[in-house]
Amino acid sequence: MQFIKKKRDYQNVYSSYEKHYGKLFLFLLGTSQLETPFSLGIIVSKKVGNAVHRNKVKRRVRAFVRQNTAELPPVGAGILIARAGAGEASWDATEQDLRTLLRIDSHQRNAE
Numbered sequence: 001m002q003f004i005k006k007k008r009d010y011q012n013v014y015s016s017y018e019k020h021y022g023k024l025f026l027f028l029l030g031t032s033q034l035e036t037p038f039s040l041g042i043i044v045s046k047k048v049g050n051a052v053h054r055n056k057v058k059r060r061v062r063a064f065v066r067q068n069t070a071e072l073p074p075v076g077a078g079i080l081i082a083r084a085g086a087g088e089a090s091w092d093a094t095e096q097d098l099r100t101l102l103r104i105d106s107h108q109r110n111a112e
Contacts, residue, residue, distance in 0.1 A: 001037065001038055001039070001040070001065065001069050001072055002037060002038075002039045002040075003039065003040055003041065003042070003062070004039050004040060004041030004077065004079070005041075009039065009041070009077070010041055010079065012030065012032065012077065013028055013030040013041065013077050013078065013079050014028070014079075015032070016030065016031045016032055017029055017030050017031060017079075018031055020101050022083075022097040022098075022100055022101045023083075023085075023093070023097050024082065024083055024085060024086040024089050024093065024094060024097040025080050025081060025082055025083060025086065025097055025098065025101060026080075026081040026083060027078060027079070027080055027081075027101040027102075028078060028079040028081065029076065029077075029078045030076055030077040030078060030079075032076075032077075035075055036075060036076075036077070037074070037075065038072050038073050038074060038075055038076050038077065038078075039076075039077045039078075040065060040072075040077070040078050040079070040080060041077075041078070041079040041080070042057075042058050042061050042062070042079075042080050042082075043079060043080070043081045043082065044057050044058055044081075044082040044086070044087075045081075045082070047083075047084045048082050048083075048084060048085075048086050048087040049087035049088065053087025053088065054082075054087065056087060057082045057086050057087050057094075060091060060094050060095075061080055061082075061094075061098065064094070064095055064098050068099075068102070071102060071103075072102065080098075080101075
């Protein structure tokens with residue numbers, strides 16, 4: 001598991017993706033069939049709040065991903081986009097929303 005940091009990697013996901021909506025996040029799952037280890041990008045805009053709230057959301061997402069690496073798909077790429085209100089949400093709400101989004105993804109991959 002690695003994090004997306006380069007613009008071209010974000011553009012690869014944006015070229016073809018599936019959208020999954022949560023209460024606090026939007027998850028874009030890249031549909032290209034690349035056999036690379038799963039990578040995740042995090043986008044938190046100013047709509048979420050000030051710098052303190054934006055950084056808190058990013059820290060929480062990274063912590064969740066590190067704790068649940070085994071549940072993530074083995075290959076592919078995705079982008080998590082924080083929605084307004086994610087900066088003020090509790091850890092439990094954030095964790096539940098991320099679990100829901102990533103379970104949707106894992107069930108769809110298993111069905112294929």
